[in-house]
Amino acid sequence: MAVGQHPTTITVPLAAQSYPIVLGPGSLASLAELLIAQGIRADTRVLLVTNPEVERHYGATCRRSLEEAGFPVQTLVIEAGEDQKTPATVALIHDAAFRHRLERGSLIVALGGGVVGDMAGFAAATWLRGIAVVQVPTTLLAMVDAAIGGKTGVNHPGGKNLIGAFHQPKLVLIDPAVLHTLPEREFRAGMAEVIKYGVIGDPSLFGDLEAAAQRDPLGGLANRESVGTGLLERLLERSASAKARVVAADEREGGLRAILNYGHTLGHAVETLSGYGTYLHGEAVGLGMLAAGEISLAMGLWRPEDQQRQRAVIAAAGLPLAWPALDPQAVLACLQGDKKVRSGRVRFVLPTAIGAVEIRDDVEPEIIVLALERLKPPQSGA
Numbered sequence: 001m002a003v004g005q006h007p008t009t010i011t012v013p014l015a016a017q018s019y020p021i022v023l024g025p026g027s028l029a030s031l032a033e034l035l036i037a038q039g040i041r042a043d044t045r046v047l048l049v050t051n052p053e054v055e056r057h058y059g060a061t062c063r064r065s066l067e068e069a070g071f072p073v074q075t076l077v078i079e080a081g082e083d084q085k086t087p088a089t090v091a092l093i094h095d096a097a098f099r100h101r102l103e104r105g106s107l108i109v110a111l112g113g114g115v116v117g118d119m120a121g122f123a124a125a126t127w128l129r130g131i132a133v134v135q136v137p138t139t140l141l142a143m144v145d146a147a148i149g150g151k152t153g154v155n156h157p158g159g160k161n162l163i164g165a166f167h168q169p170k171l172v173l174i175d176p177a178v179l180h181t182l183p184e185r186e187f188r189a190g191m192a193e194v195i196k197y198g199v200i201g202d203p204s205l206f207g208d209l210e211a212a213a214q215r216d217p218l219g220g221l222a223n224r225e226s227v228g229t230g231l232l233e234r235l236l237e238r239s240a241s242a243k244a245r246v247v248a249a250d251e252r253e254g255g256l257r258a259i260l261n262y263g264h265t266l267g268h269a270v271e272t273l274s275g276y277g278t279y280l281h282g283e284a285v286g287l288g289m290l291a292a293g294e295i296s297l298a299m300g301l302w303r304p305e306d307q308q309r310q311r312a313v314i315a316a317a318g319l320p321l322a323w324p325a326l327d328p329q330a331v332l333a334c335l336q337g338d339k340k341v342r343s344g345r346v347r348f349v350l351p352t353a354i355g356a357v358e359i360r361d362d363v364e365p366e367i368i369v370l371a372l373e374r375l376k377p378p379q380s381g382a
Contacts, residue, residue: 302351
């Protein structure tokens with residue numbers, strides 16, 4: 001931990017297994033200490049799963065902390081990218097678990113972004129019918145969303161995250177200092193999930209984002225420097241706390257937790273139909289939030305000025321604003337394969353005000369198509 005810094009601990013209070021989210025600059029070097037505080041013995045075998053870029057910057061720090069405390073550690077480096085989020089990559093993690101003789105008391109540590117976290121978590125959920133996993137997110141998106149809540153999984157050609165399991169971590173360790181090496185495009189993608197929390201239930205958080213956006217409408221939220229250290233740490237804490245509250249109230253997405261899918265239903269369609277990796281997850285979610293806002297406008301659920309406020313903040317984060325050239329009928333067909341479909345009805349999370357949403361299953365196909373048309377870039381004249 002950095003000198004003079006004390007970590008913030010946010011508890012995810014679950015009936016079966018509560019766990020902490022530890023947030024603090026420099027906390028990565030304290031990984032072993034935090035594991036021991038969670039009751040994990042220092043002779044526990046650890047498989048550290050990461051990707052090449054994160055390994056280059058932070059792999060040695062993690063291993064040093066673990067090995068100095070007595071943890072036997074092996075490292076598996078897997079390729080990064082949404083297109084790598086497949087059962088075949090999970091099989092590589094299972095193979096490493098077998099080679100390193102991971103037992104039911106062993107531990108997988110996921111060091112990376114949402115792709116690494118999802119796959120390592122799913123591998124942990126399925127190895128020996130479930131072993132412990134610790135999430136150490138290194139992207140903004142994973143810090144505020146993907147690493148918290150126990151959703152794990154991989155993609156299927158027919159849709160995103162269709163193969164997966166709920167498997168809660170023992171610990172989530174968030175070190176904001178690792179964002180110094182995060183590419184700006186990845187940072188912008190993570191801001192989409194932060195904006196999501198403001199729209200679905202935290203108007204004060206949205207106000208903080210809006211104030212930063214108004215200071216610099218074209219880039220005030222687009223990189224770590226423009227956001228600033230103080231605001232960034234507040235955004236991390238508020239977003240993680242919001243996710244923790246919703247997960248505690250609805251661990252397996254039986255009701256309330258569905259609001260966390262704001263922007264994701266149509267965002268997943270963008271990812272699937274464009275080809276995984278064309279749009280980053282957060283970029284697609286930003287488009288999905290704009291589309292949901294247009295649907296709400298068409299249904300009379302919220303005001304044009306609210307949609308404009310949302311659009312301005314998304315623009316200030318440097319996220320795409322124009323719906324891609326996708327066949328509307330292909331989009332509608334893709335929506336039918338979404339995990340949230342119930343009795344053939346697609347469930348949308350739709351905004352009614354900044355800080356409030358509804359879950360609706362009565363959105364007609366023509367309204368969806370109209371909403372997407374409104375987001376297409378204007379055609380240039382001949």
